[in-house]
Amino acid sequence: MADTPLWEGLYLELRRQIESGDLAPGAPVPRELQLADQHSLSRTTVRQALAKLQADGLITRGQGRLGRTVREQRPLEWNLVRFERGERRDDAATGMDDWAAAVAEQGRTPRQEVRVTIEAPPADVCMALELADGEMAVRRARIRYVDNVPYQLSTSWFPENLARDTVLMQQADVAVPGGILRHIGSPQVAIRDRIIIRMPSPAEADQLDIPNGTPVGEHQRTGYGEDGQPVRYMVTVFAGDKHFLVYELEI
Structure with missing residues (x-):
């Protein structure tokens, strides 16, 4: 079985934090550089994980100085x-x-x-x-x-x-x-x-x-x-x- 890609490990960890409420709706998602330092990953790898979370609808895309936040799921x-x-x-x-x-x-x-x-x-x-x-x-x-x-x-x-x-x-x-x-x-x-x-x-x-x-x-x-x-x-x-x-x- 192939090893889990580095980006997927970070993606699963952040998803767990969102689903458990550790990262609550509206909360800021840690910055790319912070995540890279914490998990000893490249920023490219971090971006892959964040892109997947964004595609899943769990976080916002962030614009300019406004960083990503956890989406509120309130239909x-x-x-x-x-x-x-x-x-x-x-x-x-x-x-x-x-x-x-x-x-x-x-x-x-x-x-x-x-x-x-x-x-x-x-x-x-x-x-x-x-x-x-x-x-x-x-x-x-x-x-x-x-x-x-x-x-x-x-x-x-x-x-x-x-x-x-x-x-x-x-x-x-x-x-x-x-x-x-x-x-x-x-x-x-x-x-x-x-x-x-x-x-x-x-x-x-x-x-x-x-x-x-x-x-x-x-x-x-x-x-x-x-x-x-x-x-x-x-x-x-x-x-x-x-x-x-x-x-x-x-x-």
């Missing part, structure tokens, strides 16, 4: 039946929309970054919103953070003639009772969900700061108005290691 419950349905939790006083309120209910801290543009939509958006050739759409792209960690990339598309000159054009998170669409007179009365599990693009993996090899979920939700026409198409890409989805249905 978010996302109840897709309650989300945007019935008694919505949007609150103008707190500035929390329905998603943010659900995060806060779990004792977590939500934050969203929003960017709004008017664009020629891609083919899948045209199909979902039943737009004719040449029609434009309003795109509200959000990065959703939980405890200052990126959890979701959520992009909502609206027909331009529905969204222009409304609060949907604000370059900020907007929370109004009953939701924005009801507020502007175009409430959703029905939705259709589609969920895909796939590997992330390089840009998605970077934005969500997820380890190599971690899949993402893609939640596609089309909302329909009282006349049966689509009023919104939302695509949310979420880190697979940070969520569990909940459906509660009467049968």
